[in-house]
Amino acid sequence: MIYPNYKVRVRCFTFNQAKYVTETLNGFCMQRTSFPYVCLIVDDASTDGEQKVIRDYLNANFLVSDTSVAYTKETEYASIIYAQHKENRNCYFAVLLLKYNHYSQKKSKMPYLKEWSEEVDFEALCEGDDYWIDPYKLQKQIDVFDVNPDCMLVFHSIKEIYMKNRSLDHIRAIVENREYSGLEWLAKRPSQLASFMFRVKIYDDVFYKEKVEGKFPAGDIPLLLACARIGKVIGVSDIMSVYRHNEGGWTSQTRDEKNAWSIA
Numbered sequence: 001m002i003y004p005n006y007k008v009r010v011r012c013f014t015f016n017q018a019k020y021v022t023e024t025l026n027g028f029c030m031q032r033t034s035f036p037y038v039c040l041i042v043d044d045a046s047t048d049g050e051q052k053v054i055r056d057y058l059n060a061n062f063l064v065s066d067t068s069v070a071y072t073k074e075t076e077y078a079s080i081i082y083a084q085h086k087e088n089r090n091c092y093f094a095v096l097l098l099k100y101n102h103y104s105q106k107k108s109k110m111p112y113l114k115e116w117s118e119e120v121d122f123e124a125l126c127e128g129d130d131y132w133i134d135p136y137k138l139q140k141q142i143d144v145f146d147v148n149p150d151c152m153l154v155f156h157s158i159k160e161i162y163m164k165n166r167s168l169d170h171i172r173a174i175v176e177n178r179e180y181s182g183l184e185w186l187a188k189r190p191s192q193l194a195s196f197m198f199r200v201k202i203y204d205d206v207f208y209k210e211k212v213e214g215k216f217p218a219g220d221i222p223l224l225l226a227c228a229r230i231g232k233v234i235g236v237s238d239i240m241s242v243y244r245h246n247e248g249g250w251t252s253q254t255r256d257e258k259n260a261w262s263i264a
Contacts, residue, residue: 001071001082004092007035008138008197009117013042013109014128015101018050020244025057027132027241029091033139038092038120040113043128045101050128054095061086062093078112092116123200126241130194133159134240141197144234152231153198153224155191157239163246172243175235182228186221193220194241198227205230 010028014021028039043051062083064070070083078096085091094116102109117123122145124138134140141154157175162168173190202208208226227233 003038003116004036006038006092006117006120007142008037008122008124009113009120009200010037010039010124010126011113012039012126012128013044014046014050015044015103016046016048016050017128018046018048018053020129020131020246021050021053022057023131024126024128025054027126029061029085029088030135031088031091031132031138032135033090033142035142036090036092037138038094038116040094040116042096042109042112043098044103044109045098051097054097055081058083058093058095082116121199122197124197126194129244129246130242132194132241134238137240138197140236140238140240144236148232148234150231151234152202152227153196153233154236155195155224155233156236156241158191158195158241158243159239160243160245163244171239175237177237178235180233180235182225182233185224185228185233190235192243194243196220196223198223199231202227
């Protein structure tokens, strides 16, 4: 199959987030862009029924039976579904429903994504319990890159919600429409991964590959600082995503002093 010339790949690794993933997928599909984008969704062998939720979502919203824009295949590691959205023709999903849990085996999922993303210049991130709330999020971030060729990463304001106590919900910080230094961002932590879009060439950076990649349990801080080493980091004031605090997320896990700074 000949794939569109995607401008952005959206990467979503998810596990046991059946209660929340529909909101995540809705945030992807509602994006209004002037370019095609592909959402790379990898479920790491969830045990809570999340894979069925994702399959049902695809059947309801995507052209899964149109062989000109869709296909399914089975491999030894995953059931794979590729399809175009029924209404948003710029939105494509490549879904990998893994047959065994890769995290527990310390096995990378990134090599599986090359088929749909090797020529893409930009990546946006969102885990399966966070979600986007602005239909122009991707377009707004690409617009910043288009006028700032030396920019490596664009982030934006986020809302945080607390599933156990919604009275704690708040906007994390005031983000201004301007360039930020890596140290300034680190001091304020005004956003997190679901707000990031960055140039995928960061993955080829020697410092990133040797000092950052795979060295931390999660990675908003090291990713942003690696990007800031070689280009601009620019903030957008619009509130365009939601970071959910829940029992399955990083924020509910015990952190020791050594690794607390590196967890999104």
